[in-house]
Structure formats: structure tokens, C-alpha cells
Amino acid sequence: WSDPITLTVLYSSPQPVLTVSPLWLSPGDSVTLNCEVKHPSAGWRFYWYEAIPKLSDNSYNSYNSYNSYSYQLLSGSRDGTEKYSFIVHGQTHTAGYVCRAGRGEMNTPYSEPKFVWSGVSPERVQHFTSDSVSLECKGNSTQWRVKFQWDSFLADCSLWDKMTGSTCTIEEYRLRNNVYWCESGSGEFSNAVNITKQKSEIILVSPVHPVTEGSSVSLSCRLRRSDIVSNVFFYQNNKLIQNDTRKELNISAVSKSDEGFYKCQTSGRESSQSWMSVTAVPHVLLTSVCTVTSSCALKPLTNNFLFFSSAFLIYDWYTCWY
Numbered sequence: 123w124s125d126p127i128t129l130t131v132l133y134s135s136p137q138p139v140l141t142v143s144p145l146w147l148s149p150g151d152s153v154t155l156n157c158e159v160k161h162p163s164a165g166w167r168f169y170w171y172e173a174i175p176k177l178s179d180n181s182y183n184s185y186n187s188y189n190s191y192s193y194q195l196l197s198g199s200r201d202g203t204e205k206y207s208f209i210v211h212g213q214t215h216t217a218g219y220v221c222r223a224g225r226g227e228m229n230t231p232y233s234e235p236k237f238v239w240s241g242v243s244p245e246r247v248q249h250f251t252s253d254s255v256s257l258e259c260k261g262n263s264t265q266w267r268v269k270f271q272w273d274s275f276l277a278d279c280s281l282w283d284k285m286t287g288s289t290c291t292i293e294e295y296r297l298r299n300n301v302y303w304c305e306s307g308s309g310e311f312s313n314a315v316n317i318t319k320q321k322s323e324i325i326l327v328s329p330v331h332p333v334t335e336g337s338s339v340s341l342s343c344r345l346r347r348s349d350i351v352s353n354v355f356f357y358q359n360n361k362l363i364q365n366d367t368r369k370e371l372n373i374s375a376v377s378k379s380d381e382g383f384y385k386c387q388t389s390g391r392e393s394s395q396s397w398m399s400v401t402a403v404p405h406v407l408l409t410s411v412c413t414v415t416s417s418c419a420l421k422p423l424t425n426n427f428l429f430f431s432s433a434f435l436i437y438d439w440y441t442c443w444y
Contacts, residue, residue, distance in 0.1 A: 167202030173218030239314035265307030
């Protein structure tokens with residue numbers, strides 16, 4: 123017989139990973155939340171939360187997303203769901219979400235917050251590296267912070283750029299492709315702005331956020347140090363679509379076929395590509411609601427001197443289907 127040994131099993135609670143779709147909202151969109159747990163097995167219930175910005179505690183660590191938000195259970199999630207997917211209907215504004223899973227008496231940690239953005243319309247997506255970009259938060263709050271997402275990393279403007287009062291200034295040497303938004307001391311989100319900074323001498327001026335089918339849109343080219351004096355070539359998905367004396371690409375009624383990567387070329391210079399997304403016009407369904415009121419009364423038979431008190435009458439109601 124060998125000497126006995128003691129085997130100790132330590133259970134490490136898995137870290138859930140949340141994904142959201144779509145990232146950019148159109149009016150009335152439904153947002154799908156998916157919560158994945160490593161090595162999934164039966165018995166998990168999933169809980170879904172909205173992230174509420176927390177600015178009252180000045181001790182938060184901007185590198186730690188958990189300390190920046192409080193979490194509020196979404197309606198319909200109090201008892202959890204068996205499915206790892208949850209749909210938020212009619213989302214109209216920028217919002218953050220987290221999830222967690224539970225089984226028996228054990229709960230996983232919260233997932234990292236993920237965001238869906240409702241966008242504003244700055245003049246362009248692409249910026250020259252020589253540009254300093256300022257983002258100002260406006261509203262009823264007296265306390266603001268500007269957050270940005272760079273790939274999967276979430277941080278504050280005050281750590282990476284310059285935050286003065288309610289304005290975040292991105293200096294010219296900060297070369298990043300980021301989505302920025304404001305968070306208020308009253309726990310609210312602003313719309314979001316997608317900014318791309320380019321090293322090249324030419325940029326494409328294009329819509330920042332999805333364009334609705336049927337609306338008009340204009341794309342143009344911009345040089346760093348001079349005006350455009352020659353013809354501009356416009357490309358969609360690397361295919362030349364306009365080559366004439368016009369300096370802008372105008373689409374009077376956008377369709378789904380116009381979605382894609384766009385770039386421009388002039389004076390021997392070519393811009394980077396930017397994606398233009400096209401969303402369908404929301405369908406409106408008109409329904410009619412008909413309310414039917416029924417009454418029942420017993421007419422006294424006065425000729426035979428028969429009278430009934432309503433206190434002693436019992437009515438039976440029936441529904442007839444045709």
C-alpha cells in the first residue's frame with residue numbers, strides 16, 4: 123500500500139462573457155444579449171442587468187470597469203432565464219449591459235460591461251493626425267466623464283487625454299480609432315461618436331452612423347494642406363463608381379445596395395476606407411382594437427304582476443364564435 127494523499131478540489135467560478143448586437147442603434151431596434159460561460163453545462167440560469175454610470179464615488183479606478191457602474195436587473199430577469207440569450211425591445215439610447223450566471227447557491231462574477239450606441243452626427247469619421255478633437259458634454263448634470271472604447275478596452279478620457287470640466291480634448295499625437303460617449307453624474311449616457319485618426323494626407327468625409335434607406339447622403343474628399351482642385355474618384359468596395367468633375371458623391375435615395383466600404387482618390391492620393399451602413403426603414407404595423415360592452419336586463423312582466431329584484435338574479439355569459 124502507498125502512503126495516502128489528500129486531494130483538494132478548488133472550484134473557480136467561470137467568468138461570463140457578454141456580447142451585444144447590434145452595436146449601433148437605429149430607432150426602435152431590439153438588442154440581443156448573449157451570455158457565454160466557459161464549459162457550459164445544465165442548470166445555469168442567466169441574469170441580465172443594465173449598467174448605470176456611477177460618478178458620485180470619486181475613488182473609482184478608471185482601469186476597472188466594475189467600479190464605474192452599478193447594476194440594475196432588467197425587467198423579466200429577476201428570476202433569471204434558462205436561455206443564454208436575452209432581447210431588449212425598443213432600445214433608443216446608448217446603454218451598457220452586464221450579465222451573470224447562477225446555479226444552486228453559486229453565482230458567477232459579473233461580465234465586463236458591453237455597450238450599444240445611439241449616435242450623433244459629427245462632420246466626419248476620419249480625422250488628420252494633426253487635428254485636435256474636442257468632445258463637449260452638454261445636459262442638466264454638473265458632473266461628467268467621457269468614456270471611450272478601444273477594441274475591447276474601456277477607459278476614461280481623463281487618463282488618456284485631457285478632460286477639462288465637461289470637455290474632452292484629444293491631442294493630435296493620440297492616434298487611436300475609438301468610440302466616445304459622455305456619462306453624467308445623474309447616471310445617464312449621451313449619444314456616441316466614432317472617431318478615426320489618419321496619418322495620410324487625404325481623408326474621406328462620410329456618415330458616422332447608419333443611414334436610413336430612402337434618405338440622402340453626401341460623401342466628399344478632404345486634403346490636409348490644400349483645397350481639392352482636380353477631379354475626385356469615388357470607390358465602393360474598391361470599384362470605381364464616380365469619375366467626373368464633381369467633388370462630392372451624392373446619393374439622393376440610399377438603398378441597401380449602397381452599403382459598403384468607400385474611399386476617395388484625387389491628385390494621386392488615396393484615402394483610407396470607411397464603412398457606410400444602411401438600415402431599413404422601420405415597419406409600422408397598424409392594428410385596431412375593438413371594445414365591446416354587453417349588458418343584460420330582465421323586463422318585468424307587468425301583465426302577470428311578476429317582479430324580480432336584481433339582488434336575486436344570477437347572470438351567465440357566453441361567447442359565440444362565428
